[in-house]
Amino acid sequence: xxxxxxxxxxRAEAAPVLDLLTVPQVMAxxxxxxxxxxxxxRSGQLASITLGRARRIPAHALTDFIRTRLExxxxx
Numbered sequence: 001x002x003x004x005x006x007x008x009x010x011r012a013e014a015a016p017v018l019d020l021l022t023v024p025q026v027m028a029x030x031x032x033x034x035x036x037x038x039x040x041x042r043s044g045q046l047a048s049i050t051l052g053r054a055r056r057i058p059a060h061a062l063t064d065f066i067r068t069r070l071e072x073x074x075x076x
Contacts, residue, residue, distance in 0.1 A: 019059035020049075026057050040065070 021029075026037050026046075040046040045068075047061035 020056035021059055021062060023055055023057070026062060029062065 023034065023037055026032075027034060030037065032040075037046070041048050041055065041057075046057060046065045048055050048057045050056075
């Protein structure tokens, strides 16, 4: 018995969801100012993508940044 074809809705449900955060959302989560967040982005410590003129930070990049900082603090 053949499985039914995947519709666009089913494909979207099967694809992993990539949460993209805005700079203000990251500011709130880290309790940092706008300049500090942009400094982290500029230095490469926090990964981001640009969509048009909008900067977006993948949620996993924020998690990775926090994990890295915690490891650095523990090693110091």
